Amino acid sequence: MFDNLSERLERSFKILKGEGKITEINVAETLKDVRKALLDADVNYKVAKNFTDTVKEKALGQNVLTAVKPSQLMVKIVHDELTQLMGGETAEINIDARPAVILMSGLQGSGKTTFSGKLARMLKTKKNRKPLLVACDVYRPAAIEQLRVLAEQIEVPMYCELDSKNPVEIAQHAIQEAKAKGYDLVIVDTAGRLAVDEQMMNEIAAIKEAINPNEILFVVDSMTGQDAVNTAKEFNERLDFNGVVLTKLDGDTRGGAALSIRSVVNKPIKFVGTGEKLEAIDQFHPARMADRILGMGDIVSLVERAQEQYDEEEAKRLQKKIAKNQFDFNDFLSQIAQIKKMGNLKDLASMIPGVGKAIKDIDIDDNAFKSIEAIIYSMTPAERSNPEILNGSRRTRIAKGSGTTIQEVNRLLKQFDQTRKMMKMVTSSKMGKMMPKMKR
Known part of the structure; x- marks a missing residue:
């Protein structure tokens, strides 16, 4: 992930190598290259411009210590601003209630169903929760079967009503089932469409109103770049979701969605999908991701795994x-x-x-x-x-x-x-x- 952006940023910082001090001229030249690197990584233009303007302001406002080279200082400033751009602090998921209800939203093909299984597995093993997966995609039979297979793999129960075509009632009945049987976490997988449409939006809004979830997560394929950001904006206007899940981040060498989405919708990225395996899910840490973008590695995440x-x-x-x-x-x-x-x-x-x-x-x-x-x-x-x-x-x-x-x-x-x-x-x-x- 972020391979292209990392390489381009490294080239940008080389402009300052060998320079004795930071000046308006060499900073402008460096940041022109940084902005181009961000745009090539499919970062929103306004986000890229604001980012480089902030970095320039901070770089020119600092005195370079004799022990610190201008290029090193620029890397530090860019790292800090990348961290802020992606949210600053790590955002936790709200599952304090029992049962805690999580509602999944997103387009068809974004990875909602797979992520529902991954999240259930993660919260079962790391937080010792007892999840119930709920199949509310009444339009695509394969979605119910996919969720059933995932539930079996992670040894978690699944709730579905094959004879019902009312996703609102299914979600309500599932929560009643969870309360009756002692499940303390309900993950509701909803239907998606190939594009945003009014019927889908009305349906998921109705589910939200009926079950009053503790957490609404918007799941989006990071490889769709700026389309991911635009879709997030439309969903957020209707659902006011709590956080974003970026799937297929391992396949996106540009990373524009991860860098733009937080600024555009003002909602934190909470999780990222990093592969097809059920354990390939990570909580999103802005500072660690900034480390990786700048080629500094991520030892903390490696140790945690x-x-x-x-x-x-x-x-x-x-x-x-x-x-x-x-x-x-x-x-x-x-x-x-x-x-x-x-x-x-x-x-x-x-x-x-x-x-x-x-x-x-x-x-x-x-x-x-x-x-x-x-x-x-x-x-x-x-x-x-x-x-x-x-x-x-x-x-x-x-x-x-x-x-x-x-x-x-x-x-x-x-x-x-x-x-x-x-x-x-x-x-x-x-x-x-x-x-x-x-x-x-």
Whole structure:
């Protein structure tokens, strides 16, 4: 995401490199390039102009410390203004009520149904809520079936009335059902259209009036650029929604919608969809997104994703095995599974400062572990538990069974052996530091 904008902004800041001080001339030249970069990223013209005007005012009003280069100061100012442009503070979702009712709105194809499932899963696992998904799209049978499949995948109940064509009544009955059965969160998926029309607007407005939701989220495909902003404006005028959800942000290298929508509708972006997997949903943090746009990575989000997959008991068990040099291919498979659950591999790598730029032209497939897994699954249980027994004939059999070459098998075994040695060394070093403390 934001690849094109990040690259263009970096080029803009190079204008100030080597300059001894900030002047009106070099700032004007830099910001002319920044504004062009924003417009090319499909940012609203008025938003781009106001943004660069504010940056210029702040840049010329500051004295550059001798320890800070003009280009570094400009990056800092642009970072702060990007953060403000996208909302400043992280906006929380309002689910204090029990049951809390969330109403989804948006055009057909924006990703409302998929996001409903993602949000239910997130709030179930992170907030310990008991969600009920509600199918109020009475026009598209596939929408009900899609929501049913998602509900089964995340093990959450779904409410629908196949014989009813009244979405208002369905939503009302679903809330009654939630109260009766102790569900403390109701997520209402509504119908969309290919374009904004009066019938759709009247219908969702009627649902809003009937159920009085605690939160109305507007779901929009970020890849539609300025159309996303215009649609948000129309929906907000009718619904006065609480927040925006940007889907398919992983596929949008420009990012104009994320940078424009907050200013145009004056409503915060609350969530972003970053892939097809059910766990590919992030709360939107303006400052972290500004970091990523400027190529600074996003270590905090990376650590949070890792912590979500972290199992303390499993970690203790693994540490003991590593200390005894007993880390095997079963443990290796387990670690791969945890990494895969964290999300898109290229997205994860780009969260590490400096890595995003280095891999921008490299295609990192989500199936990058496929051949490694095939090799390990072609081993017998005994071979996985005792890698030392993998002699030449066993390696040849594994290569044939996994559809790989003997060279690939040997390479994996060598890398595994090096990894195991390094892990043991790190673990032993930590234990050595702990021992003097324990003796006191």
